[in-house]
Amino acid sequence: MNRTLQPGQRSEVWIASVTGESELLYSTGEVLLEAPNWTLDGSSLVLNGDGKLWTLEIAAATLAHVPLRGARDLNNDHVLAPDGRTIFCSANDGHIYRAALTGGTAEQVTTEDGTFHFLHGVSPDGTALAYVGIEAGDLTKPGRLMTMASDGGAAAALSVDSHCDGPEYSPDGSWLYFNTEAFTGRPGHAQLARIRVDGTGLEQLL
Structure with a gap:
């Protein structure tokens, strides 16, 4: 189900600088806007x-x-490819799609493997995706850290025995940074961690 504005609410898009300045760029009462990503230019x-x-x-x-x-009912998991022309998106049907940023036909890249796929990262060379897989779309179950080729194919699970979310590639493509409950016994208290893309070297960062 798509998120919508409630009566009287407005959606605002702000730009903030690393030095602390901020600017309201756009405001609307028509659509709930989420998850802004910069274009390459x-x-x-x-x-x-x-x-x-x-x-x-x-x-x-x-x-x-x-x-x-x-591709219908897209959620807020979308990431631009390094080429600046392609975008990968997650939809509420549980699949990841690839499309041109200018529009057109979206291609489904995930398979019917019994999980919902929530995209978070694209490798710096554009060949791999990092996402969170949730069995049968049951959000009460832990998210698993997964990778796959960006043009489709079999997925690989990285060995993190706890709930994971938000994986992003390092600039050199050798690590995934994410948050996880692997280092705590208290549900809902995640820490930042990283793991090599081959599934080794899991370590807590924060």
């Missing part, structure tokens, strides 16, 4: 809202729908 943001993808052009602060066929 820095001219726009890519967001989701109402199960769709949108681009927000920075200079003119204009919002435009990205027309996609074959």
Whole structure:
């Protein structure tokens, strides 16, 4: 089910600098916008809202729908590929899709393997995806740290025996950084960790 604004609510998109300044870029009472990602050239943001993808052009602060066929009810898990032209998205049907950022037909890259796939990371060379797999889409079950080729195929589970979320690749592609409950006995109290992409070297960072 797509998240929506409640009566009287507004959705705001802000830009903040690393030095502390912030600027309200866009505000709307029509659609709940989430998860902004910069385009490669820095001219726009890519967001989701109402199960769709949108681009927000920075200079003119204009919002435009990205027309996609074959992928419906997108959630807020979307990541741009390093080529700057391709985007990978998770949908509420539990699958990950690949599409051109300009729109068109979206290609499903995950298989019917009994899990829901929540995308989080694309490797620096664009050949691999890191995601969280949840058995049968049952959110009461722990998320498993998974990787797969970005053009589809078999998935690999990395050996972390606890709930994981939010995996992102290191700039050199050799590590995955994520949060996990592997280092605590208290559910809901996750720490930051990293693991090599081959599944070795698990260590707590924070």
